[in-house]
Amino acid sequence: MTQASTADVIVAGGGLVGSAVAYGLAREGARVTVLDEDDGGFRASRGNFGLVWIQGKGYGLSPYARWSRSSATRWPGLAEALLQETGIDVALKQPGGFHFCFTDDELAEREKRLSTLQAELGDYPYEMLDAADVRARIPQIGPAVLGASYTPMDGHVNPLKLLRALHVAMQARGVRLVSGERAERIEPQANGFVVHGKRGVYRAGRVVLAAGLGNRTLAPFVGLNAPVAPNRGQVLVSERVAPFLHYPTLNVRQTDEGSLQFGDSMEEVGFNDFTTTHVLADIARRGVRAFPMLQNVRLVRMWAALRVYSPDGFPIYNESEAHPGAFVVTCHSGVTLAAAHVMRIAPWVMGAPMPDELPTFSARRFDNAEQLTLAH
Structure with missing residues (x-):
């Protein structure tokens, strides 16, 4: 086992979430070490569909809609920054997106969901389209499609190019990526944290848990909860x-x-x-x-x-009260939220005020929770 150098921040997890946070931290001037498990790990990033998707998200928890929208509006800036810094075009396109409906009940449910979000948020553009309207925009659509919802907020990227670009960009800014390393135990100390990996020991003043499903076992070491x-x-x-x-x-x-x-x-x-x-x-x-x-x-x-x-499908963002400087960042929309993780989560980790939407996403919401609304 080797003794590793000290960093300002250790990020546990080198997938889309951890890499976006690490890249954002490097943009803030932090010295960052990323511990990235080997390919035997359960990597959500490698199976991602690539959507930058807003419509319908946040039904039952409108701060999630605002959080997702805030990321989508920042996505062009992220894509341009990655292109300029790495030469990698992540193929971002945001022409709007369609949710097809095949029955009248599906159309009615879709209208209910989106109209509720629009009433709660105000600035939430969408259209409910009949089959002729959909066919006018997508002529190849089949007769089984009775209609669709459309919002101009949606888009997509190439998720593999995105992960590659984040890795190249963060390392170009000095991030140390330790491949084949899994965080196994975290030891809070008076002046920071010691992370024990399977191959080495790593020290930093702050630690971000972005290890996906691994956050469940890592979070209790620093007084956090990640019931994923x-x-x-x-x-x-x-x-x-x-x-x-x-x-x-x-x-x-x-x-x-x-x-x-x-x-x-x-x-x-x-x-x-x-x-x-x-x-x-x-x-x-x-x-x-x-x-x-x-x-x-x-x-x-x-x-x-x-x-x-998470139990309700929404993200978990927390800083530890018992051990300040330890953060958990967990979500299932690593592509959609990548821009928010770069531009809003990273500054928060480095001491900026918590983004307004984030208090809603504390894991404390699961304490004695009797009924949860499942996100998608």
Whole structure:
């Protein structure tokens, strides 16, 4: 076991959440060490669908809608900064997004959700479209689609390019990325924290827990609570096809490279990250129902990954009261919230005032909670 050098901040976790926070910390001038587990870890980042998605989020907890929107509005600045610093284009597009509805009940429920959010937030543009309206914008839509909700707030990126760009950018700013290292124990001390990894010992004045599902076991070391659990999502990817889908949708999107991604399954199956035929068949069936012209497109890849879900599905952001300087950052929307993590969470970690939305996301909300509204 090796003795590592001291940093201002240790970030446990090198996925999208941890890398975004680390990059933001480096922009604030901090000396940062990131501990990134090996590829045997359950990485939500590698299975991400790539949406920068706002519509419908925060129903039942409007601060989450404001938090997500604040990130989406900052996304162009993040994409431009990464391009300038790394030369990597993360393929951000924000033309707005569609949520397809296949029944009258789905349309009514969608209208209820979005109208409630608009009433609570005010500045929350959306449209409810009938089939003709949808077809005018997406001519390839199938007859099973009765309508859709559309908001101009939504978009998508290439999530693998995003993770690569964050790693390159943060290291260019001096962040030390320790690959193949897992934080196993944290020891609070009078002047900071000692993080014990499987290969070394690391010291810093502050520590950020961004280890996804690993936060559940790390948080109690610093007087925090991160009651997260896995939620499996499965994804299908097609061969490349000529560009036709110029908007992201909740279930189908065309990537910047031409392939199509199909997804949006949700399963509580513990730490099982295997694909299953029946779920993938349902995903494919739903995609072809929306776009019948895809029925003969070849599927070339499939995967499953585990989302990081709190009991109500909303993020957890906390600084420890018992051990100030220790933070937990946990969410299941690492792409959507990446800009907020860079530009709003990182300054907070370094001593700026807590963003206005964040008190809502304390894990204290789970104390004696009798009923939770599940986010998506």
